[in-house]
Amino acid sequence: MCGICCSVSFSLEHFxxxxxEDLLCNLQRRGPDSSRQLVRSDADYQCLFSGHVLHLRGALTAQPLEGERGDVxxxxxxxxxxxxxxxxxxDAQIMFNCxxxxxxESDILSLFSExxxxxxxIYYQASHHHLWFGRDFFGRRSLLWHFGNLGMSFCLSSVGSHTSEVANQWREVPASGIFRIDLKSTSICKSVVLKLYPWRSISKENVTRECDERLTRASASLPPFVSVAANEATLCLKEPVAPLNVLLPPAPAAAPRAGVSSSRPSAETLRALLTDGHTQEVVGQFIAVLSSAVRRRVLCLPREGDLPPSAVLEPRDRKAKVAILFSGGVDSMVIAALADRHVPLDEPIDLLNVAFITKEKATPASSSNKGRKQGNGEMLSEESTPDAAAGPEKWAGAPDxxxxRAGLKxxxxxxxxxxxxxxxINxxxxxxxxxxxxxxxxLVQPSDTVLDDSIGCAxxxxxxxxxxxxAPGGVRPYRSPAKVVLTGIGADEQLAGYSRHRARFQTHxxxxxxxxxxxxxxxxxxRNLGRDDRVIGDHGKEARxxxxxxxxxxxxxxxxVWEKANLTLxxxxxxxxxxxxAAMELGLTASALLPKRAMQFGSRIAKLEKRNEKASDKCGRLQVISLENLSIEKETKTQCPQCNNIH
Known part of the structure; x- marks a missing residue:
């Protein structure tokens, strides 16, 4: 995971x-292992490239990468x-080689389609004066843009700035496809035209309408001096996933299958469904494909096994390489059970469980613990574990x-x-x-609703x-050293996990x-992924x-759809x-029956400050501070004990 940025100016006056400083700091927090800047100048434009690497794979490779022909x-x-x-x-070096x-341009699209x-x-193609950029089909990595000085400059970055006059201009690059800017033409014509190479499903009938819709979405929130147009060759990226099966059964879904109780959730209900041979086969296939996905996300990490044989570590000294955002619900429980299959057995797995409290300020740990080195080798101060001495019981009221705790057992x-x-985490x-x-x-900006605030903070x-x-020996301060954080995002969206799915089913x-x-x-x-990537990446960790x-x-x-969810139950x-x-098949009987509970309610952050808010309301707490306040804060900044950075 990295922090990447490219600042382009068509005027030396604005370059x-x-x-x-604040943008550079934000990028460095995402990529603490290597930082480098590079300038490319032309008679008509200047580009500043900035790369900041979180090293997770292969040899540490500094970015930006440079090619023999001047490419970046x-x-x-x-x-x-x-x-x-x-x-x-x-993989950065392999992608650049490719x-x-x-x-x-057809070859470039074929590469990213695969x-x-x-x-x-961000890819600067020097010979053509082209700047290519984009996000994957689901937008799992953040990329923001802002255009300034009436088109005389623009910037692409993983994360935005702090100052209010700039922060409000940042918008997410839509995950509509790959964009290309002709830098030479833009400088001459004095107008910014983004050429879009959209994602396209070859199975859809009306391809023209689909591309028009992507153009419309990509143009949203852009200033009037910036336009988005289809590429001249009408080339597209191939969607990386199969189209949604919208097949309907011969008769409308009504009662549950025979022998299945619909009165309340029970293990017997799920066991009865698993007696069907076809259902058991489909569930087995689902476990296999999800297990492979987890495996790809927990391997190829630097581990103690890479050390020489003489460097033997005691179990207590082994550090977790993988953490899971963990509520104990069925999503995180299944991910944890599958991670257990692939993470080396002598390596811990961190389960990150957060709770909020309002009634009283937590009592700090005793001063004797301040700065104490823990068994996992991490330095932790009393401020980052406010309840270590007082014990965790007062936080147990949070449902998650x-x-x-039940999921842990x-x-x-x-x-x-x-x-x-x-x-x-209290x-x-x-x-x-x-x-x-x-x-x-x-970090949450440009997302700006009450829901964005609740989830982003949690x-x-x-x-x-x-x-x-x-632990068995008692409660002790701890800070997870894991650089990879697995999350359950995507389960509710695909498997009808939200209450709005049930409401839609009941009416339509x-x-x-x-x-x-x-x-x-x-x-x-x-709605989700760019925000969460920025928030998790701020700790020098990678969301997967x-x-x-x-x-x-x-x-x-x-x-x-009826094989994924049965909302008559x-x-x-x-x-x-x-x-x-799948959870039942993995032996997770209790968690298999837990109803969906949103993170903002399970952690008790929702309604923490204002009880009359709606999730879709604009959130005033996310408003970026003014430049005047920022200058005042600079005079009083101190070192933050949680992250050791200056705030």
Whole structure:
């Protein structure tokens, strides 16, 4: 995972060879292992490229990458399949090698059509004066743009600036396809024209209308001096997933299958469904494809096994390489159980469980613990574990804390040889307000609703991983060292997990449910993924999404909707039915029956400050601070004990 940025100016008057301090700081937090800047100048334009690397794979490879012909490449992604990358190789270098061998734009599109995995990129093609950029089909990696000075400059970046006069101009690059700008032509014509190479499903009938819709979406929120047009050759990227199966049964869905109780969720209901041979086969296939997705996301990481044989580590000294955003619900439980199959057994897995409290400010740990080095080698101060001395019980009122502890017991029973680290992350209202203002509001932007605030803050604190570990020897401060964070995003969208799916089914049946699922997947890039990538990446960690693996989505898209969900069954059974059946097959009986509970409610962050808010309301707490306030804050900045950075 990386922080990538390209600042372009068509006027020497507006060109700076250095990024603004706050933007550079934000990028460096995403990529703490290597930072480098590079300038490319032409008579008509100047480009500043800035790359910041989080090293996870192969040899540490500094970015930007340079080619013999003057080309420049910035890559923020992971190649999990489609393009051959060996375990010891760096995928950024492999992708640049492939791009350098492309003969024309058709070859470039073919390359990105084959890549499976999350990505955003910026590619300067010197010989043509072209700047290519874009995000993957689901938008799993953030990329923002803003256009200034009436088209005389623009900037692309993984994350935006802090200052209010610039922050409000940043918008997400739509995951509509790949964009290309002719820098020479733009300078001469004094207008910015973005050429779009859209994603296209070859199975859809009206391709022209589909491309027009993508053009319209890509043009939204752009200033009037910027336009988006279809590329002259009408070339497209091939969608990486199979189209959604919208097949309907011969007769409308009514009662559940014979022998299945519909009164309340129960293990007997799920066991009865698994007696059907076809259902059991489909569930087995789902487990296999999801397990492969998890495997790709937890391997190829630097591990102690790479050390010389003489460097033997005690179990307590082994650090977790993989963490999971963990509520104890069925999504995170299944991911944890499948991660257990592929992460080396002597390596801990961190389960990150967050809870918020309002009634009293947490009591700090004793001063004797300040700066104490923990068994995992991480330095942790008292401020980042405010309840370490007082104990975790007062935080247990958060629903996700209770299900997290229950889930831990279930995982320990299923895999007793594994060290499962339940990291209880407890956040006071005071800490939430302070760090939202200092960091989180800037990362969530341009997303700006109450829901974005709740989820963005909860995910930021969870991904930071600073809490306490409840171990047999007692409670001790702990900070997760894992650089890879698995999340369950994508399960609810594909498997009818939200209450709006049930409402749509009740009013429009299975046909309406299919349309709702199709809409959820189409908008997931703009609603969730860019925001969460910015929030998690701020800790120098990488978000990975097994449920949005291309093979997983294609498999689920291939199934008729009634094999994924049965909303004639009650909450806790009917929604995400295939996932609950998979949990049963994996031995996770209790968590298989838990009803969907949104993170903002499970962690108790929702309604924490204003109880009359609606999720879709614009959130005033996310407004970026003014330049005047920023200058005042600069005079009073101190070192943050949680991240060791200056705030």
């Amino acid at each position: 700076s060879k250095d990024l603004k 490449f910035l890559w923020n992604g992971e190649v999990f399949s489609g393009v051959q990358v060996e375990a010891e190789e760096n 791009l350098s061998s492309c003969q024309d 890549v499976q995995g999350p990505w955003s990129f 804390r209770a299900t997290g 279930e995982l320990q029973a299923a895999s007793p040889a594994r060290a499962w680290n339940l990291v209880e 956040v006071s209202l005071e800490e939430l307000q302070e760090l939202r203002r200092a960091r989180i509001c800037h 995910v930021w604190f969870a991904a930071r991983g600073a809490g306490c570990l409840v 049946g299975l046909a309406g449910l299919n349309k709702e699922i199709e809409m959820e997947l189409a908008r997931i890039s703009s 999404f097994p449920f949005l693996d291309e093979n997983v989505v294609s498999f689920l898209n291939s199934l008729p 009650p909450r806790g059974t009917g929604e995400k039915l295939i996932l609950r059946l």
